[in-house]
Amino acid sequence: MAIFDSLSDRLSASLKKITGKATLSENNIAETLREVRMALLDADVALPVVKHFVEQVKQRAIGKEVSASLNPGQQFLKIVQSELETMMGGENAALDLAAQPPAVVLMAGLQGAGKTTSAAKLARYLAEREKKKVMLVSVDIYRPAAIEQLQRLSDEVGATFFPSSVDQQPSAIVEAALAEARTQFFDVVIVDTAGRLHVDGEMMAEIKAVHAVAKPVETLFVIDAMIGQDAVNTASAFNEALPLTGVVLTKVDGDTRGGAALSVRHVTGKPVKFLGVGEKVDALEPFHPERIASRILGMGDVLSLIEEVERKVDRKKADQLAQKVIKGKSFDLEDLRDQLQQMQNLGGMAGMLEKMPGMGNMSQALEKSNAGAQFGKMEVIINSMTPAERRNPDILNGSRKRRITVGSGTTIQDLNRLLKQHKQMAKMMKKMKGKGMQQMMRGMGGMLGQGGMPGGGSMPGGGLPPKGFGGF
Template sequence: MFENLTDRLSHTLRSITGKARLSDDNIKDALRDVRKALLEADVALPVVKTFIDQVRSQALGQQIAKALNPGQQFIKIVQNELVSVMGAANESLDLAAQPPAVVLMAGLQGAGKTTSVAKLARFLKEREKKKVLVVSADIYRPAAIKQLETLATEVGVEFFPSSSDQQPVAIARGAIDHAKRQFFDVVIVDTAGRLHIDSDLMKEIQDLHQAIKPVETLFVIDAMIGQDAVNTAKAFNEALPLTGIILTKADGDARGGAALSVRQITGKPIKFLGVGEKVDALEPFHPDRIASRILGMGDVLSLIEQAERSIDKEKADKLVKKVVKGQRFNLEDLRDQLQQMQNMGGLTSMLDKLPGMGNMAQMAQQANMTKQFKTMEAIINSMTPEERRNPDDLNGSRKRRITQGSGTQIQDLNRLLKQYKQMAKMMQKMKGNGMAKMMRGMGGMLPPGGGLPPGMGPR
């Protein structure tokens, strides 16, 4: 997300960094480029105008901090204003109500609403330790009811059954009564979506809202429809007392205009970002961290939090001990590392959160690294345990058997073995002496001028 905006802003802000002072002329030039970058990112025009006016007035009236040069000060002003536009801080769900706390989900068809119900249920269950019940009040699309039932099973929360011959209000009330009897903490109610805003949809959801009085009314919108997302959110906000927004498909939106516009237009905070199709791909929305990512400064805090949740500490400790003792790094260890990386959203997601690595993240995406990692894992899985531990023993016939079993080519296997040997060599350098040697070893894996490790670029 924000790749295009990050590229444009990085180029613009580099041109002003190092200026001896901030003047009308250089601020005017920089702001013209910033304005163009925001409009190209599909940010709403009123939001762009307010943003530019705020940055201009602060930059011209700013006392330059002693620790920063004028160019750095300008970047700090832009970052602060980005945070201000998106909301000062993360706003979590307000579930401080007599249980069960009811959460109503609204949105147009195709925005990812039903999937977001499951993602939110998983989030509340795993991170907030809540007992969650989900129910579908979408009586027009029986497939939606079945979809939610399947997803509820996948994330390990209870599903309250419903059918298309019932009324939405009756369904929701039945679920809430069940939740009270069974001591659930939260009930999440999925509602019917439409392909466009219409009076029937609004009347139905207004009646449902009035009947169940939810503590949170969340509007789910697709980040990829840009300006339309903001206009739709505005229409729903006028019809319903929304408390927050879930922005879905953020990983597929290179522009990011909806994220920068929707708070300002509706006055409602973005509470979560959907960043993938998997049920764990839901992140709390932190404006300060998103602003850092837009300006190419990374998001190390989110990366650390993600690592704490995703990494198998036992396997990580085992590998560290093995490497320090100088024991051989094998293909089973490599497979574990690939799986850990996938658990953290893949290489692209990780690089995107590291300062100054935005271009590397885009390169990884263009090279389709996720697919290459899955290919590597499939090849390793096709080997016997003995072959994974001793890959040097692989001969021609064994290689043919492995590639046939994994549906790959001999060159895929040879590429994997080459990459493995480089990693094993690097691990050997780490024996007993820690991080300094590892960093030197990693430096040797990168080609001059950066880029992806050898053998892992596009085919």
């Protein structure tokens, strides 16, 4: 996640100076807080939020909380982490859908903020993770394309779409959708409202009327994280007109500063409930302030990684590979392709590393080296082979290699590099057969317990990338 990258670098550098100190004085606390203040302002955090945060940290750091501690520097870091969490809301604010079905969720926001996509992502999230039967309906009668987009996305996420048209009134559409949802026993109805390019009286009057008919249990304001403090100002304007229950921050994968995420709770009093972290329909994450604070301070986010692995790794394939290794069978190119696909499901190697404690810099370096594209190239090469070639790469002669490189749009050097790396992995796997595999698994468990990187950089399913892996 690109969000907070630059802030994380700045804060880590500032806090490193103070965490090693045996004693803390008002002078070195003040000096560090000056740097923290500048880092937050540069990250586009709203000024009142920065002032409040710095004052809170200062009061706690100069008080007994630090002076009574055996390790003042570490204690100071804990105070900063705690105040970051408080600034963002303390803990995850889940959707409250405890209502007579159907529970209505109203999506509000400006045009272009990503309301329609967020509505579909939320439908998928509720269906997959909370096993809800979800209906989607659009009341954006000004843009036929928005209605068509929601219909297309509904099909993609497996939700039911309630049809609407531009000649209907928004309130009438909602009434009809709710009547249908009751008879068909839907758990949740998500209403996608019309947006405007800016806040205006007509828009607010219309959305208030829709709100009165829908009686939503959740009114979520969708904002684009990349517009920084403007996002927070817009949220405040909507908050005055509508009883908002939470915020969905979109496009956070393109925002390296994170000012909106850090400011919106303090300014509006409403929690950030979800982050939109990409264009795919599964790219929606619950917002956990404690995990975000940990990530900002370079401590990783192992809990989110574990949840992601639980959800996205194909257990059957992982078990099959583990059994194959234990029995000493060869690790072929189909196994390698499975590993690459599983890793992509987890956001690529960089996405995994940034959630590991102390691995943020390595994650950024990997992203700059464009490793994701290299892994994609490897997969294309493997896909251009026949099943027999994937299972036994030793049969690849000159003519076969030429056919594969032409079919994949790559070079002989690319193919040879892939084969060399596969050979290294296969050799490593061979060493791990039988008890070796069990010892490796035990070692992984030990490293996880110490907050280290599982398996010294293991790939999903137990494979270990060799030195220089993906270095096309």
